[in-house]
Amino acid sequence: MSLTRAQLAQQIIEAGRFLYGRGWSPATSSNYSARLSPREALLTVSGKHKGQLGEEDVLVTDMAGNSLEPGKKPSAETLLHTQLYSWKAEIGAVLHTHSVNATVLSRLTLSDSLVFADYELQKAFAGITTHECQVCVPIFDNDQDIARLAGRVQPWLDEHSDCVGYLIRGHGLYTWGATMSDALRQVEAFEFLFDCELQMRALQGR
Amino acid sequence: MSLTRAQLAQQIIEAGRFLYGRGWSPATSSNYSARLSPREALLTVSGKHKGQLGEEDVLVTDMAGNSLEPGKKPSAETLLHTQLYSWKAEIGAVLHTHSVNATVLSRLTLSDSLVFADYELQKAFAGITTHECQVCVPIFDNDQDIARLAGRVQPWLDEHSDCVGYLIRGHGLYTWGATMSDALRQVEAFEFLFDCELQMRALQGR
Amino acid sequence: MSLTRAQLAQQIIEAGRFLYGRGWSPATSSNYSARLSPREALLTVSGKHKGQLGEEDVLVTDMAGNSLEPGKKPSAETLLHTQLYSWKAEIGAVLHTHSVNATVLSRLTLSDSLVFADYELQKAFAGITTHECQVCVPIFDNDQDIARLAGRVQPWLDEHSDCVGYLIRGHGLYTWGATMSDALRQVEAFEFLFDCELQMRALQGR
Amino acid sequence: MSLTRAQLAQQIIEAGRFLYGRGWSPATSSNYSARLSPREALLTVSGKHKGQLGEEDVLVTDMAGNSLEPGKKPSAETLLHTQLYSWKAEIGAVLHTHSVNATVLSRLTLSDSLVFADYELQKAFAGITTHECQVCVPIFDNDQDIARLAGRVQPWLDEHSDCVGYLIRGHGLYTWGATMSDALRQVEAFEFLFDCELQMRALQGR
Numbered sequence A, B, C, D: 001m002s003l004t005r006a007q008l009a010q011q012i013i014e015a016g017r018f019l020y021g022r023g024w025s026p027a028t029s030s031n032y033s034a035r036l037s038p039r040e041a042l043l044t045v046s047g048k049h050k051g052q053l054g055e056e057d058v059l060v061t062d063m064a065g066n067s068l069e070p071g072k073k074p075s076a077e078t079l080l081h082t083q084l085y086s087w088k089a090e091i092g093a094v095l096h097t098h099s100v101n102a103t104v105l106s107r108l109t110l111s112d113s114l115v116f117a118d119y120e121l122q123k124a125f126a127g128i129t130t131h132e133c134q135v136c137v138p139i140f141d142n143d144q145d146i147a148r149l150a151g152r153v154q155p156w157l158d159e160h161s162d163c164v165g166y167l168i169r170g171h172g173l174y175t176w177g178a179t180m181s182d183a184l185r186q187v188e189a190f191e192f193l194f195d196c197e198l199q200m201r202a203l204q205g206r
Helices: A005-021 A078-087 A100-108 A120-124 A146-159 A180-203 B005-021 B078-087 B100-108 B120-124 B146-159 B180-203 C005-021 C078-087 C100-108 C120-124 C146-159 C180-203 D005-021 D078-087 D100-108 D120-124 D146-159 D180-203
Strands: A031-037 A040-044 A058-062 A093-097 A113-117 A134-140 A165-168 A172-177 B031-037 B040-044 B058-062 B093-097 B113-117 B134-140 B165-168 B172-177 C031-037 C040-044 C058-062 C093-097 C113-117 C134-140 C165-168 C172-177 D031-037 D040-044 D058-062 D093-097 D113-117 D134-140 D165-168 D172-177
Touching: A005 A031, A005 A040, A005 A058, A005 A093, A005 A180, A031 A078, A040 A078, A058 A078, A078 A093, A078 A146, A078 A172, A093 A180, A100 A165, A100 A172, A100 A180, A100 B180, A113 A180, A120 A180, A134 A146, A146 A165, A172 A180, A180 B180, A180 D100, A180 D180, B005 B031, B005 B040, B005 B058, B005 B093, B005 B180, B031 B078, B040 B078, B058 B078, B078 B093, B078 B146, B078 B172, B093 B180, B100 B165, B100 B172, B100 B180, B100 C180, B113 B180, B120 B180, B134 B146, B146 B165, B172 B180, B180 C180, C005 C031, C005 C040, C005 C058, C005 C093, C005 C180, C031 C078, C040 C078, C058 C078, C078 C093, C078 C146, C078 C172, C093 C180, C100 C165, C100 C172, C100 C180, C100 D180, C113 C180, C120 C180, C134 C146, C146 C165, C172 C180, C180 D180, D005 D031, D005 D040, D005 D058, D005 D093, D005 D180, D031 D078, D040 D078, D058 D078, D078 D093, D078 D146, D078 D172, D093 D180, D100 D165, D100 D172, D100 D180, D113 D180, D120 D180, D134 D146, D146 D165, D172 D180
Parallel strands: A134 A165, B134 B165, C134 C165, D134 D165
Antiparallel strands: A031 A040, A031 A093, A040 A058, A093 A172, A113 A134, A165 A172, B031 B040, B031 B093, B040 B058, B093 B172, B113 B134, B165 B172, C031 C040, C031 C093, C040 C058, C093 C172, C113 C134, C165 C172, D031 D040, D031 D093, D040 D058, D093 D172, D113 D134, D165 D172
């Protein structure tokens, strides 16, 4: 956690270039963050092209999601980031992405969670060492009132200390890691599994 | 609106590189424009590779779609661009793209419009602030007589001041924005929604 | 037709880089050619990685498909190229590609041709000026005996002077143009239409 | 087989960049190797980003899969590589990839093998000269006990000297070649065929 603000900003900029390039952060959607100190997070500001972020496109917030940089407007979803840093001290980076597959799968799944099983790639998630387990991903209904949405996420986190990510219906994915590269690995793993699951549903029984 | 012709030409060239690279302007299809002055538009000439546009591949027209540069042939669809600049003074750029998804979705939809609802990404369109609304996209039948096609588009524009884009059946998308980057953001948002909608249709009930 | 061998070789190398990059010439499949003189063609040699062609990876043949460069082995399908140069004097380049979509569509279509109609992109083919026409693409069964296959293609060409390309079942596409860029534009247009057609079939009735 | 360790390491690094770029080695999955000498293999170490391998991310093992470089941990699946080098002296490179299509197809196929027929691209596999044959690809159930999994693979190899690759269910592909470029060509050919097969299944009967 000893990286400087400039180093973390660079990680966020590069994460954006990668995630936008993969089509997972289109049309100024998504937001990314890194823990700057025990009580501060570095977040993307609102409404920027995620493949073209600059050093000025991040700002520091406290853990209640308040901007500590006058004149910069944090993303509307800041609270969903800081909530995660407060939940676990070992989380160093949080990525919210917005892919077609996450959107479609979260809308087509009417129940309140998705379960992945028997995929070798489940081992890409922190703490998972075999395909012979289940990864449960909750799906929360979308809400423009972010405090209210965070209030629905918190009980799930409290009860599932092994949670590796969650979906917001019609909106996208939240996942995280000790480092930015851990969080990016988890985004890749989720997108792989979403793609598999959609193809499995399309083909099963054919 | 104080950008020079050279600057706007450069924006059109870069838009073409991006849109061609994404597969949304294949095989010399598509045309792009920017407002040069209250009564002039800068448009792509007819029949060029959209990923390899040069400075000489644009021309100035008046708002009736007439070329103001002797010897250069404007795109057949010029009138569909200038119609939009005349409709709203705040429009600074118009993009017509030609993706597989726009083509397929406009052909498969037999009614005269598509409606998007409950997608967080609807917020990428100008004037939209929540997923709890509907974005209605009209679909016009294709026509090689562009004046006749423009004549069918005009009543829709007159009655829907909040229109953010439209489809021509089997042909592609028209969308726009105050700036080129606004128009590009709307293309990305539309393509995201087209992709979602096609996947939703394929998977619903499976 | 006044381009030198070196210039045409460069066009073939760049076409390969593009077509391989798009996934339309995988695993050393495909072959490309350009007319060098009224009675000579420049063709890719057998079995090379199409995204990494070098100047030495082309050879000159006569119009019967015989190598005019001792020690270099022409592609097994040379005769399918030279047949086209003999068919029409205005053809300057021939591209044979091998995409997933061409393979799947040619296998799923049990009749001996595909017909495209009502697509604006049909206008990307030489001689087509409206979507209100039909583009008919014959499908020939695959055959390792290329002379026999060419013997089945010839009557179709003789009877359809407006032919813009054909498919070999489970194998790929042949298309052509006055110049290399014309042939590339036709490959893009065919791949666009194949993609549309497959999606239309998957979704129709859903 | 006279390439140096540095040259083979470079081939592995470049293979990783290519395979990751294609989406076939996501989220630190996959492992690659090359034969260094009759009794030694050079393999990727465990858990690295496959698009960003460095020279230090490979290690030498003996043919029983034991690390010959103290302090470096070989991939858990090392034995599946060395098993192949022991099986055939002419194998110079082994690639294990982990694509969505390989994962989905191996899960949807309930029988213990896939058969490809009538695809021209079958000719990309070593020893195949016509589409008029069948390529049989066995599918083994996934197992975290790699010695036990290798024990199930061995009898198949012993009985099928023409085997060009195999699948592990929900996990990925193993294929190989005399050189790294031969192995890469076979990965491309398999991925092409997996894609075709999934599309054929989705569309058949529509």
